[in-house]
Amino acid sequence: GAVVSQHPSWVICKSGTSVKIECRSLDFQATTMFWYRQFPKQSLMLMATSNEGSKATYEQGVEKDKFLINHASLTLSTLTVTSAHPEDSSFYICSANYGPYRVQPQHFGDGTRLSIL
């Protein structure tokens, strides 16, 4: 159980393009989803916490207008990288859990490798 699907797994696009990444919880309702960014051979850096039906909470230093997050349902959160540039190239990973105030692990998608030319 607790499967998280992330799509697409890999995308290459031109500079200036906006790219949308989807994160779906397949067999549970995910009140909270998280978006991370990971550079090669480095750890995960939390970008934002996404709660269904409310605005996302962004970590310090993450541009809200650059990385748009929408959590419109209990099974879907999307991250849109707007007007992407080469420095936005990275591995983006989402995770989900059942919601706040429960001691629980996070369930991760398989990640999206974004390459901006």
Next chain:
Amino acid sequence: SQQGEEDPQALSIQEGENATMNCSYKTSINNLQWYRQNSGRGLVHLILIRSNEREKHSGRLRVTLDTSKKSSSLLITASRAADTASYFCATDLNTGFQKLVFGTGTRLLVSP
């Protein structure tokens, strides 16, 4: 930065040997979790240990937690080539939403 430190950064062993990874963190925690990441993939949860627990086992995995020293260790016994991956500790800072702060990770290579 709140990020935890892990050591070693990289570990290379032979199949059948044990692998030990250490994690240190900076602030008080609600729980600490260990995750595994195969190259280019997402993370898989291994073990969660609560702040009032000292040791936990799951199959070939053994996790210890010392909150006085703000440290944890992950032991993989009788390692296999399939255990080759990066291993991350992550601390839940008890913010209510289970926001995790990940350590720097240990890259484990198990040779046949």
